[in-house]
Amino acid sequence: MWTLANRTPFAAFSGFDRDKDGRSYWLVWAKATFRMRYQRTCLFERKQVDLFRAPVWREGVGVSDLVADLDIGLPKVRPDVVVTGHAYRPATTAIDEPYTVSASIGEWSKSLSVQPAMIWSDRLQPQLQSGDDPVFLGFSQTFGGTDQASDTGLAQEHPGNPLGLGYWKTEAAAKGKALPRLYAQGAEPLKQWDGSAEPAAFCAIPKSWPQRAQHSGTYDQNWMRRKSPLLPDDLHEDYWQSVSVDQQLDHAPPEGLTVTLTNMLPDGGDASLRQFTTELPTLQFESMTRFKSRWQETPMTLQTVHLFPDDGLLTLSYCGAMPLMSAANDVLVERSELTLRGQSGFRVRPEDTECFDGLGMEV
Template sequence: MLQIVNQTPLATGFSFFTDKTGAERVTLVVKAQLNLPADGEAVSLHPDPCEVLVQDLYHGEPGQSSLHLAGELVMEKTATDVALVGSAVAPGGIAVPQMPVSLTIGAQQHRLLVSGDRTWKQDLSGATEPVPFETMPITYERAFGGTLPPVKEDQAPAYCPENPVGTGFATKRAEARGAALPNIETIDQPLTHWQQKPPVAGFGFIDTSWQPRMALVGTYDETWQRNKAPLLPDDFNPDYFNAAHPDLIHQPFLQGGERVILDGFHADGPRTFTLPQLQLSAAFNLAGSKHPTAFDLWQVVFHPNQNRFTMAWGAGFAFGKMPSRLREVVIVDRNQFFAAAPSLGSAQSSEVPS
């Protein structure tokens, strides 16, 4: 039996994986749900328990909608995913036709332009004036992209491979006339012409079937079927496991301690705070020999309208092809950042079949 000893008050999850060499790996994820503090307040653990997500969650039907949250229990990550799930909120709660929003973490600022509903004019000379709004969901359904209905039954539909569920994608003038424009755009590349193909804008997660993630999955052809299946192909790129918008993938890993500014998500102004800096480590006990491994910060997800955010750290260990040798894993926070907090979302010690 494998025993997981969690000496932190945080949620934990683990899973076994087989890498492309055939070696067995175990991945551990530790997750905290935290209060989004008002200016001047300290970050604290949220009272509601959280769980490590083992699968992707969607805004609607999988394959027909964008990712709401990405599964956190993956084989590995090469960088920190940062995402924001929520809506733009007009200053003072007074409707506006357009407003900027921004997410700043460390030295990087990510800005979007949010507009009210509008359409292309029938002569395609420009767009109608945006309708004022008080709140606007920041989802890929409202960013540039989309899928067009096929002209013929046996014809594949034209679509935007970076965002097939979006708005504004057109290949012909007739498709663009009177069509909706995206509400969410990059602040320096707004849509000004119906033939323009701007970058997909957003703060959310990218689906596994969308580009650029899909290009990283590797080649599954007859050669792979004959020589490698069911292992991952040799050209599989582990960057595939990073699910954030490409602009929000932080490499090297964030460490905690970074300053965060969320602007445009609260009626009373921006929120400024510092990410907690935990020093998590795991000791893997293999038949008497201990192997210490540090955790990396895998994911930070802000939910500003709910005044909370989550952080997830991951650690992995490859133990060859003998999983029965792995007896115990001990998880500790060396600086005991939340030492006084009650346990949230995980047992302190548990046994699982090996």
């Protein structure tokens, strides 16, 4: 009972969850990992990245960039695109000049402006720094931050991004501090120490930040009396989206789309490498569950496209949610079988074809 037979070469997991109306679901999750190749189709990666069963932080929990939210949960309304990597200055761009970093999948695209490394001088003017390391594409490098030296004696956080750079409450606190490196495309970089900008990054957003928390619903005394431990009535499905709106796809990408990464890999002086292109793999899963002694199929929908340019990897996460109506029906779930019905947009090394043996697939 409650088992999953994973007949694919990809990572998979299953379990139960309940929505805000108390409906119970039997969920099957899958995650596929591929190696990106320049101007070629991706390769199946034998060492698969497991499903994230907890949020993944770059360093400390809550005090660094959120690399990825958990993969295990209720399905999202729209697929997310997450990018974990760095911006690399093109060899032909001077150290005091900005440049653009971007990602695109088919018609979807997002670009950020990368500014030179600057600090506020003693006269509170932007002052160029000599170092120019690759810039991590997270909220720690865009506008925001926490002023620990506030006049109030309490740390003052930027409400939308406590991790960032450039948010100060006093002139004394700003002196010698770094300016933001990442801005939304077309946004003006800071000119004054008390200026502001919209935080812009490619990383995931923590659930506690207002961008997501505004959709989490109301947890008050009325909720305590009527709904706890269920989710509140006014929770919105957008709460499950882990990235900003401009990184949410309208629908699952069709076959044959091109992934383009601009200035996310060092070019080594080769201008052609500034735009890295590959094909986005496409998978069709079949999830069958034996429930009430009958087999039922549950559609598997794309949840997250996660790009790891530094590691050369790409992952695709999927979820299938079978409604059970009542939690009392949990015991009627016997088992599920996950199989690969179709695929395109990737190749398999000869030594890895055994991973697909018995699947009835041409690789």
